Each structure stands twice: as structure tokens, then as C-alpha cells.
Amino acid sequence: MIGRLIKYGVMFVVLVLMQVLVLNQVQLSGYINPFIYVLFIMLLPVSTPRYLLLILGFLIGFVVDIFSNSLGIHAAATVFIAFVRPFVISSISTREEDRNEYPGLRQNKFSWFLSYTAIMVLLHHFVLFYLEYFTFSHFFLTFLRVLLSSVFSIFIIVLSQFIIFRE
Template sequence: MNRTVYIIFLFVFFLLLQVLILNNVLFLGYVNPYLYITFVFLYPLNTNQFPFLSLAFLLGLFVDAFSNSGGVHAFAILFIAYIRLFFIRTIFKKTPSDYLLFNLRQETFDKVFNYTAILTIIHHFILFSLINFSFYNLSNVVVNTLFSSAFTLVLYFLGSFIFKKKLT
């Protein structure tokens, strides 16, 4: 599949999945999965960050438009998109010369789990901090971050397991 078609498919798939299905899922009254951040995990690495950051921002902006949330999703996903390369260098020990050959599916589970968990927790913490926007609700921010992150990670790894088995 052409790289551009793959990126467009990822963008549209995760946008529609989030706004049509996952925004309507509210587990235990307040836990909501935000699986659209998987776009950041699966986007191919490149030394030119501008197209990636632009698409991440647009994805967050579209989720905000459908969720009526005023830009919090756009900021949160843009932030994790921006810091993604730091964690790829730190966790996977990759250099810019390794970017073209990097594939998340070929890495060990512990590294992939650390990478996705850290970015998910950062995203969710920023998201819920901006939604609550008060230190009085810090316990709500932490609880929502932990439970929503766990729910998002379970769905991510379940989905990656299902699609990995179908593709091989």
C-alpha cells in the first residue's frame, strides 16, 4: 500500500472510530477510551516532522469539533506527537538513520508497552488537566488519567493483537 494512502486511511479510520463509536463509550460512568492517539504510534518515522505534526493537530482539531471540547484534544495529541521522537530515541535506542526501517511491530513487547503507556498517560493527563483546569480537581484528573489510560491501552493492545494475527 502506498505510504500516503496508508496515512490517509489511518487518519480517517481513527477519526471515525473515535467520534462515531468511542466518544459514546463511557465505562463506569467516567472512563472513556481515546484510541485516536494510536495515529501517533503508527505514523511512519521521518526526519521532516512538519507534515506529521500538522496531521496530528488536525486529527485533534476534528475530534474537538465533534466533541465540542474547544481545542484540548488538539493540544494533547500535538504535544505527544512533538515528544514522540524523544521517546523513540530513549526507549528503542534509534537514531535518525534508523527511522526508515523502524517498525513498532518488530520491537519487543516491553519496549512497545513502555512507549505507548508513557505517551498515553502524558496525553490523558494533559487532556484531563485542561478539561478540569483546576487544582481542586487534581484527584479527578489523576483518577481519570489512570483509568482512561488503562482502558485505552487495553483496546490498543487488543486491536494490535487481532490485526497482527490476521495479517500473518
């Protein structure tokens, strides 16, 4: 229990620092902004209670909001993906036996992890960018930004699974 708490605490700190110190400075043409802190919510064990998912989603989003000087949009987007996470996992897992306790790449098939990551990141980025603009006047331009940022974020998340997160 203590080992898990330390592991996820370190993951929280590392992902937030990586996001605010490195990835917030990356903006390619104003359209590509990678956000990998969502990996924290994605890699929590499947048996994590829903209330704890929502609290941790708010907490990591709030911390990123503080360092990014944004007004709660990261918190709202991460709470949203924390809320829909159980539905996403149950919808992409065909049978109960396919579900692993840890939703990482090493414990699951690559295709499962890629679809899980793509759905979660697209949902996060959709909520994040449309809350940031808070208008539908440039719907397709914002949607292009969502798609490009999502592809880049998915690439970094999958790459991190191969390099860093080897459970």
C-alpha cells in the same frame, strides 16, 4: 509513496470514525473514556519530519474536536504528544539498532511497544483531562480518571495491534 499515503489516510479516517462514533459513547462510571485516535500519531514512521508530525497531530486532534464539540483540547493534547514523540522513542530505544522505521508491535518487541504506548497515552490523557478541567482543585480525582482511561486505552491499542494493524 502513494501506497503509504493511502494507508495513513485510511488509518486517519478509520481511527477518527471509531473514536467519534463508538468510543466517545463509552463512558464507564464517568472515569473511563478510551481515546485510540492517538494511535495515528504513534504509528507514523520514525523518519517523519517533526513539522509534519505537529501538523498531523493538530489535524487529527482538530477533527476529533469538531465531532466531539470540544474547544481544542484534543488538538492541544495530540500536538503535545506529536512534539514529545521523538524524545520518547529515543529514550526507550537503548541503541540505534533497536529503532525500527515503523513503531508498531509486529516490528518491535512487545515490551518496547507497551512502554512506548503507555508513555504516549499517559502523556496524552494527562494533558487532555487537565485541560478539560482546567483546575487543580480536584487533582487526585482527575489523576484517577487519567490512570483509568489510560489503562483502558492502552488495552484497546495493544489489542488493535494484534487484530487489525498487521504491517
